[in-house]
Amino acid sequence: MNAQLIRQVVEGALLAAAKPLEIAQLEQLFDEADRPPRDQLRAVIEDVQIDCKDRGYELVRVASGFRFQVREKLAPWINRLWEEKPKRYSRAMLETLALVAYRQPVTRGDVELVRGVAVSSDMMRTLQERGWVSVVGHRDVPGRPALYATTKEFLNYFNLSSLTQLPQLAESQEFTERDSELEMTLSGVIPQRADNADNLELSFGDDQNLVDR
């Protein structure tokens, strides 16, 4: 089988599949007799990637394999194709998702403990239906609560190839027991600063570790 045909098969398959494909899956498209070695398939992928350099699309690796995708910078134009605006997710959902992603495997109770509010079963169901979260087991305590973890689809959706690519989780500052009388004084007036607007910026350093597991 000539090299050009191999390359065409790979390109065609990636565009037809409508989902990411692994090298192993690409390999299976060929008869055993014609099957190109994996190295060649990898080289083909690299070639295609290079040729797409100036195109409106690129060939990228995400958690479940390779896929063609439209470049991020084109989103303002592409989004006009659809009548509906891209969906926004509620903060409750994003916070829950963040807890599952960084702390997995977790139970619903674990999530509730950090968020300080009850997490509805609908919320967990929505996350599972989206395919972002799945039950990976049960904790061995009374009630055997389900343990949730994120899926490959979650990574695919957020353009990641592994959990280590998640944005770094800020580190907690140590709570040092600066037990000064002043701080403990309850009658003390809270110092008012000029710029006491809703400054929600965090003061954490940049040198955190990777995913907190």
Place this chain on the structure above:
Amino acid sequence: MNAQLIRQVVEGALLAAAKPLEIAQLEQLFDEADRPPRDQLRAVIEDVQIDCKDRGYELVRVASGFRFQVREKLAPWINRLWEEKPKRYSRAMLETLALVAYRQPVTRGDVELVRGVAVSSDMMRTLQERGWVSVVGHRDVPGRPALYATTKEFLNYFNLSSLTQLPQLAESQEFTERDSELEMTLSGVIPQRADNADNLELSFGDDQNLVDR
């Protein structure tokens, strides 16, 4: 707007759209101020067509516009992508289909309201790709959400000549008898089922071609 960016937008849109696009639709992607003349868009399409000469995909004109498609000669290889048995539809998908069928025309929001969870756009797209569901209009509320209804293909697949032949809940005894308390709840909501069905059968008969002309 430079020529390369225009070309990238066109390529990106055609790859992302999952349906053919007319020149007029491509034109609409650009702000009025930046909008390239139609001749330029046609030239861009030609350029892309030429560049795809040796690729596994081509840019072709079909009845409703331009689209990228996989080259036919690759069929023997690409077909192996589908060799795995088709997976069953998820419960979420079936619930969505059932709601469109029984409560049409509905928006995605309507479906979400009853199901209590978010419905992904994937799900609506899959149902449309299958040819079972189509957009029949838009509700006149902010965002103008699409209204979905089932198609003739849907009826054909299930061997129905009209939606009135869809099985009705109250008629399936095993459902309601299992839990008399539930039946009370349901019967309050669904009054006079049997009567309705009878009437419709009498007057519409079997020879109808009411749907989808």
Place this chain on the structure above:
Amino acid sequence: MTAKAPTENTSSGEDSLQESKSPRQPQQDEMPFAVVQGHAVSVVPKDLYIPPDALEIILEAFEGPMDLLLYLIRRQNLNILDIDVAEITRQYMGYIALMKEIQLELAADYLVMAAMLAEIKSRVLLPRLAVEEAEQEDPRAELIRRLQEYERFKQAADSIDALPRLERDIFLGTAAVPTGQLDKPHPAVDLSELLSVFGQLLRRAEMFEHHRIEFENLSTRERMSDILKRLKNQSFATFESLLTEHEGRLGVIVTFLAVMELVKESLIDVVQTEAFGPLHVKAKLI
């Protein structure tokens, strides 16, 4: 947290406007409405009009007690580590009172936090024995740890939201597969399966949701879809053209009901140029 409309103030837009002319009278004395420059304000200033609805939205914006606490701390530009429990507790209770006043259904989580704050406050107030001081943990430690933890994940949620994601920032590239040569297999679905799923769905909705599932007359619904499909490619159609002779009177009634329903849902326009003249039906412009 779910909101109930305040009974008196928001029954109509007019009422809200009227309310802006007179300051709101608090139901109970001494509960601060807000804290401005360290002073509790229990009456809304006359020149400051906050529509009751807006207030609910502000309160609903909090994801829970942790979020509210964090907001109170950040609003004063304080480090979590420097939290003054007494002051924060006072402000927190102020918000709780406010939520009660506008009859916002208060989630139990908020009350649990209130109890926790009160407990910490009392422990801070207790004189500590010099001997024990070394081992005794700062009563605020647990609260501070939880606040920090929550803040980390709040930030993580924002980071995840900012990641480029499919259908918003990036889009899956696909090409069509020419029909004939290639055939993508589809899952099979059984009609009884569909019915059973629908039945269970209705039961679930009935049991767990507050809204009612109204079972619409199927034929009218079908006719609505049918009419919409027909009007899609036409500017105007006469009402008569929507009728099919063999359906008889019932057909006319069903079609008429469907048209009325479509008008009600603002999906179509019905035009009649003169009294008793022919009815014309048109899909609304998108």
